[in-house]
Amino acid sequence: xxxxxxxxxxxxxxxxxxxxxxxxxxxxxxxxxxxxxxxxxxxxxxxxxxxxxxxxxxxxxxxxxxxxxxxxxxxxxxxxxxxxxxxxxxxxxxxxxxxxxxxxxxxxxxxxxxxxxxxxxxxxxxxxxxxxxxxxxxxxxxxxxxxxxxxxxxxxxxxxxxxxxxxxxxxxxxxxxxxxxxxxxxxxxxxxxxxxxxxxxxxxxxxxxxxxxxxxxxxxxxxxxxxxxxx
Amino acid sequence: xxxxxxxxxxxxxxxxxxxxxxxxxxxxxxxxxxxxxxxxxxxxxxxxxxxxxxxxxxxxxxxxxxxxxxxxxxxxxxxxxxxxxxxxxxxxxxxxxxxxxxxxxxxxxxxxxxxxxxxxxxxxxxxxxxxxxxxxxxxxxxxxxxxxxxxxxxxxxxxxxxxxxxxxxxxxxxxxxxxxxxxxxxxxxxxxxxxxxxxxxxxxxxxxxxxxxxxxxxxxxxxxxxxxxxxxxxxxxxxxxxxxxxxxxxxxxxxxxxxxxxxxxxxxxxxxxxxxxxxxxxxxxxxxxxxxxxxxxxxxxxxxxxxx
Ligand SMILES: Nc1ncnc2c1ncn2[C@@H]1O[C@H](COP(=O)(O)OP(=O)(O)O)[C@@H](O)[C@H]1O
Ligand SMILES: [Mg+2]
Numbered sequence: 001x002x003x004x005x006x007x008x009x010x011x012x013x014x015x016x017x018x019x020x021x022x023x024x025x026x027x028x029x030x031x032x033x034x035x036x037x038x039x040x041x042x043x044x045x046x047x048x049x050x051x052x053x054x055x056x057x058x059x060x061x062x063x064x065x066x067x068x069x070x071x072x073x074x075x076x077x078x079x080x081x082x083x084x085x086x087x088x089x090x091x092x093x094x095x096x097x098x099x100x101x102x103x104x105x106x107x108x109x110x111x112x113x114x115x116x117x118x119x120x121x122x123x124x125x126x127x128x129x130x131x132x133x134x135x136x137x138x139x140x141x142x143x144x145x146x147x148x149x150x151x152x153x154x155x156x157x158x159x160x161x162x163x164x165x166x167x168x169x170x171x172x173x174x175x176x177x178x179x180x181x182x183x184x185x186x187x188x189x190x191x192x193x194x195x196x197x198x199x200x201x202x203x204x205x206x207x208x209x210x211x212x213x214x215x216x217x218x219x220x221x222x223x224x225x226x227x228x229x230x231x
Numbered sequence: 232x233x234x235x236x237x238x239x240x241x242x243x244x245x246x247x248x249x250x251x252x253x254x255x256x257x258x259x260x261x262x263x264x265x266x267x268x269x270x271x272x273x274x275x276x277x278x279x280x281x282x283x284x285x286x287x288x289x290x291x292x293x294x295x296x297x298x299x300x301x302x303x304x305x306x307x308x309x310x311x312x313x314x315x316x317x318x319x320x321x322x323x324x325x326x327x328x329x330x331x332x333x334x335x336x337x338x339x340x341x342x343x344x345x346x347x348x349x350x351x352x353x354x355x356x357x358x359x360x361x362x363x364x365x366x367x368x369x370x371x372x373x374x375x376x377x378x379x380x381x382x383x384x385x386x387x388x389x390x391x392x393x394x395x396x397x398x399x400x401x402x403x404x405x406x407x408x409x410x411x412x413x414x415x416x417x418x419x420x421x422x423x424x425x426x427x428x429x430x431x432x433x434x435x436x437x438x439x440x441x442x443x444x445x446x447x448x449x450x451x452x453x454x455x456x457x458x459x460x461x462x463x464x465x466x467x468x469x470x471x472x473x474x475x476x477x478x479x480x481x482x483x484x485x486x487x488x489x490x491x492x493x494x495x496x497x498x499x500x501x502x503x504x505x506x507x508x509x510x511x512x513x514x515x516x517x518x519x520x521x522x523x524x525x526x527x528x529x530x531x532x533x534x535x536x537x538x539x
Binding site for chain 2: 048049050069070071072074075080082086087088089090091095098099100102103104144148
């Protein structure tokens with residue numbers, strides 16, 4: 001179980017998060033919804049230890065991870081698919097995967113496993129990541145995170161600007177990870193795409209989470225979406 | 232001597248300058264590429280390499296070759312450790328802020344230079360080459376008897392000078408192999424391209440930076456150990472290599488390792504040739520002009536990317 005408790009985060013002097021709390025059990029998908037600039041990406045980066053917390057704690061299965069050095073957090077098997085993919089653009093597909101494998105010292109079996117999930121990548125192993133199509137880049141970013149054999153998967157707008165066929169493929173991977181008991185934290189703009197797979201939805205507004213509800217209740221009460229997102 | 236043989240000698244001198252410069256500039260280029268740090272103290276690491284080489288060769292006075300080999304191993308190692316410590320104590324503490332790293336490394340430059348003056352003294356001191364056989368070089372001419380091989384007086388080099396070129400090629404090839412074929416190299420390249428994502432995938436970025444800063448300094452020191460049997464060790468010898476390394480890194484393209492090698496060969500060769508035929512000052516003036524032209528017409532350098 002991943003628990004974020006009352007975290008406050010600032011970029012330098014500028015406060016961005018004001019007491020965010022979240023809690024996701026394994027095998028559960030929590031989706032963060034909110035307008036641009038609400039602080040969703042900042043929450044993801046804070047969990048990864050890429051930004052210092054001003055206060056609050058983050059724990060994984062009861063162990064505090066927010067006190068660890070940033071490079072040890074992914075080694076707790078927390079896989080990160082960042083917004084905008086953020087591949088290592090001049091490394092090949094194979095090398096990008098290798099970086100993912102090194103994080104938790106995973107071996108060839110894991111490499112085969114992720115290449116089975118994304119067979120397209122196997123055809124592109126020697127290609128430089130920056131020259132892949134948008135869909136392939138997203139597959140690689142996801143594959144790189146799966147290389148950690150994650151128990152937590154953070155996905156920040158993984159379907160941004162993708163074709164429906166790729167979106168579907170990413171969606172299936174997310175559902176599969178959920179079934180395998182992974183904690184999934186998902187940021188997504190396209191509400192329709194996630195209401196069907198999310199277990200909980202948390203609305204983020206100006207660095208605060210204003211409400212967390214069951215996805216099921218949202219499906220019955222679309223007015224709520226209008227209120228928070230203006231959709 | 233005729234123009235032909237004279238030019239050959241000048242080219243050989245140029246090749247030696249190019250070899251040393253390629254090592255030194257590569258150190259600067261790696262540090263800039265991976266860490267985005269402009270290391271103004273780079274020339275002082277070069278100087279320290281030469282000075283430590285003198286100490287080591289002096290202490291192991293049994294045989295020049297033994298002293299030299301020990302220096303070639305120990306000087307880059309010691310300089311690398313010192314640089315890694317400087318990274319941890321200075322650059323890490325100021326968070327690699329671009330402006331402050333320049334000021335910080337300028338401070339480091341003076342600390343190293345003055346400490347060397349206080350301990351090593353103001354004298355230039357030579358190191359014995361491990362071997363130094365004179366090698367004559369043949370030339371050809373079309374004289375009265377047609378094509379002839381001749382051995383012009385003064386056309387020659389030494390086995391040590393050829394060794395310098397060979398050693399530089401070996402070290403650079405080794406570096407290339409490490410960067411492209413090993414996990415350490417992969418980690419360095421990933422960190423160079425996106426240090427935040429490297430960290431998100433378990434790379435201890437601070438430790439990588441300390442290693443890279445040490446490696447950059449060790450490359451400069453290796454160049455200096457190779458040069459010190461030809462030029463003497465002196466506490467002010469770091470100035471020229473720093474200037475030339477900056478020129479090379481700018482021409483080659485900031486952070487591009489192949490660009491650095493190509494530019495080092497170009498600048499080293501022309502520096503050697505112009506120095507022999509005209510004067511070393513003219514060589515520096517021309518190199519600086521070339522930099523100005525590159526900055527005007529191709530600001531990203533020969534092999535640099537337009538918008539990194
Ligand atoms: N590197 C940064 N430095 C300063 N402020 C930032 C930085 N990145 C994001 N912010 C600010 O933090 C707020 C939250 O941004 P972000 O977490 O990216 O929002 P979201 O992902 O929900 O669109 C925004 O107001 C943004 O301007
Ligand atoms: Mg965002």
